[in-house]
Amino acid sequence: MTPLPLLSILLTPLIILALATLLTWVERRLLGLWQDRYGPNRVGPGGLFQAVADGIKLLFKQDWIPPFADRGVFVLAPVIGMMTVLMSFAVIPVTALSGIAGNLNVGLLFVLAMMGLGVYAVVLAGWASNSKYALLGGMRAAAQMISYEVFMGISLLGVVMTAGSFSLYDIVTAQTRMWFVIPQCVGLIVFLLAGIAETHRLPFDLPEGENELGAGFHTEYSGMKFGMFFIAEYAGIVLISALVTTLWLGGWQGPVLPGIVWFALKTGAVVVLFILLRAALPRLRYDQLMALGWKVLLPLSLLNVTATGTVLMLRSAG
Template sequence: MSTNLGAFGNDVWWIIGIKTLLVFVILVLLTLFNIWWERRVVARMQHRIGPNVHGPFGLLQSLADGVKLAFKEDLIPKAADKVVFVLAPVIVVVPAFVTFSVIPFGPEVTLFGERTPLQLTDMPVAVLFVMAIASIGIYGIVLGGWSSGSTYSLLGGLRSSAQMISYEVAMGLALVAVFMYAGSMSTSEIVAAQDDLWFGAALIPSFIIYTIAMVGETNRAPFDLPEAEGELVGGFHTEYSSLKFALFFLAEYINMATVSALATTLFLGGWHAPFWIDEVWAGANEGYWPVLWFFGKVLFFIFMFIWLRGSLPRLRYDQFMAFGWKRLIPISLGWIVIVATFRVARNEGAFDGGNQTFWLVTAGLVVAAFLLSLLIPEKKADEAPAAVNVPRPGGYPVPQMPAGGAVRGAAAPLVFRTDVHTSDAGVRNG
C-alpha cells in the first residue's frame, strides 16, 4: 500500500495536533527507553548488572535521572555570553524534534474516524528537508562551545562543527544514489519504491557509507571526539548543568533515533514488514502493524550504536577526519557515477529491470568489499630494532628519539652525569 503526496495537507486541525503530540511523546519516551537500554546492554557486555532498582528491571532509572538533572543547580560562568549560552541548547533540541515530521511510521489508517497517513507531513524534497534541519543543530553546538568562555568548550565546539559538516557531506552523497534509484526525494514515495527490494540490498555501498556517516554525525563512540574526556573534559557542554545540559543530552538521543529512522526509511523498506512476511500474511502491511515493523528496525540501528560504544575505542581525530574526506567522499562520488551509468543504460534499453538489479548488486558488492577493506588496519613492516645507547661510565641511558626525529649533524645522545654533587651532602644530581 503506497501513500502519494496528495494524501498530505488535507487533515483537520485536531488530527494534525494529535499527530504532532504523538511524535513528541514517542520521541521523549523513546529517549528514556534508549538510555535505559544502553545502560543494560553495555552492563551486560561488561559483566555488570546495570540499572535494576527504580521500577521493574530499572525501567524508571532514566526518569529518575531526568528529575535529578532538573533539580540540580543551574550555573552560568561569569565569562559566558549569557543570551547565547542559554539559547544554544534550545537551538540543538528543536531541530531534533522537527526532523521527525517527515518520517513515515505506516500507511493510511483510520484515526478517530478520520482517514490519515501515519506521517505528520511529506513534501517532494522531504529528505533534503531532514538534512537541512539537522544541520541547524550544528550551530547550537558551536555557539554553546563559544559562548561558554572556556577553551575546552570552544575546542569541542570547533571539533564538532568540522566533524558533523564533513560527515554530512558523505551522508548526503550516500543518499544521492537512493534518489536516483527511487526517482523521488519524498520519504513516503521512497518507502513505496522498496516494496519489492530494499535499497539496503540494491545499494549496498550507500547503505554502508550512510551507516558510518550517521555515527559520525551524531558524535557517538567511537566518533565522540567533541566530547573526548581525555583531552576536552566534556567538550562543548563542559560548562553546562541542570536542564540546559539535559537538553544537549536529549538532543543526542533524539538525533540517534532520527538517523536510525531515516536509515530505516531509505534502506530497510521503512514500515514494510521485514523478511517479506507480507507474502505469507496479507495483513502484515495494513493497519497499525507497520508501526511495529518500523520501530523494530529503528531499535536495530540503535542497538548498533550501543554495540559500537561498548566495543570500540575512540579514534584519533586526524584519522577520523582523513577517513571521511579521503575515503568515504571519493568512494561515494565513484558509486554515484556507477549508479547513474546503470540508470542511463536502463533508460536507453540496454537491459531490463531484473538484469539491471543483478549487475548493480554485483557492482555494489565489489565497491562495498573495497570500502570495508579500508577499515582493516594496515600491518606495519617489521622494523629493525633500534640501537641501544650505551651509557658512558657513571651515566644513565636516555630514551631513543622518535623515528625520523634525529637532527642532521646532532651530537651524541645526552646522558645524565652522576659525578656532580649538589649542595646537599651525599645527594647526587640525577
C-alpha cells in the same frame, strides 16, 4: 485542520522525548550485558525507573550559568539542538497513513537542512561558554559535522536517483519489490558512518572527548540545559536509525505485522547497532576521523553515485 494531524503535532515531540529517555536505560542495560557487568538494576523492575530518576535529578539541579559566559547564546544553544532534531521527525513516515508531513515532496532535503542547523548548537555552546575546553570541543564539532554532512548528502543521491523522488514516502513505496539495502549497500555504509559522526557517538565522539576536553562543548552546562543536549543526542540516534529504516530497509513494509510494528523493529535493530559500536570500539584520533571521511567515505560515496547513474542509464537505454 483535522484532529489527526493536530494530534500528531502534539504527540510526536512527547513520544520522541520519551523514547530518547528510555534509550538511556536501554543503552546502559545492553552495555552491562555485553561488557559482563551490572547495568542499572535497583530503581524499578530491571532498573527501568533509573531514567525517570535521572530526569527528576536534572530538573532539580541548579540551573547555573557561568559569569564569564555569553548568557543569551549560552541558553539558546541547547534549544537549537533540541528543536532541530524534533523538527526532523515531522517528515518521517512511520506508516503509510502517519506523519505530520510524511509526504512532503522535499522531505529528505528538509531533514538534511535541520541536521545542518544542528551544527550551530554545538558550535555556539562551545563559543558562548568562554572556556578553552568547550571552545576546542565546539571547533572539533564544527569540522567533524560539516565534513561528514558532505558524505552523508552524497550517500543519499543513489537512493534519490533510484526512487526518483526526495519524498521519504515515495522512497519507501519504491522499495515494494526490493529494499534499497541491496542495490545501495555502499550508500548505507557511508550514511551510517556519517550518522555516527553527526550524533558524535563512539568511536566518533571527538567533540566530547572526556579524557582530553573534560566534556567538550557542554563542559560548562548543568541542569536541564545539559539535559537538553543529552536528550538531543539520543533523539538523534533514533532519527538516524529511522532514516536508515526509511531509506534502505523498506520503512513500514513487511509481512503479517502492522506497518508501525515493522518500522519500530527495524529502527530498534539499528539503535542496538549504535550501542554495540560503543561497547566494542575505542575512540579514534581526530586525524584518523578526518582521514576516514575525506580519503575513504568521499571516494566511496562518489563511486556509488557514478555506478548508480550508469546502471540507471543503461536500464533506460535498454
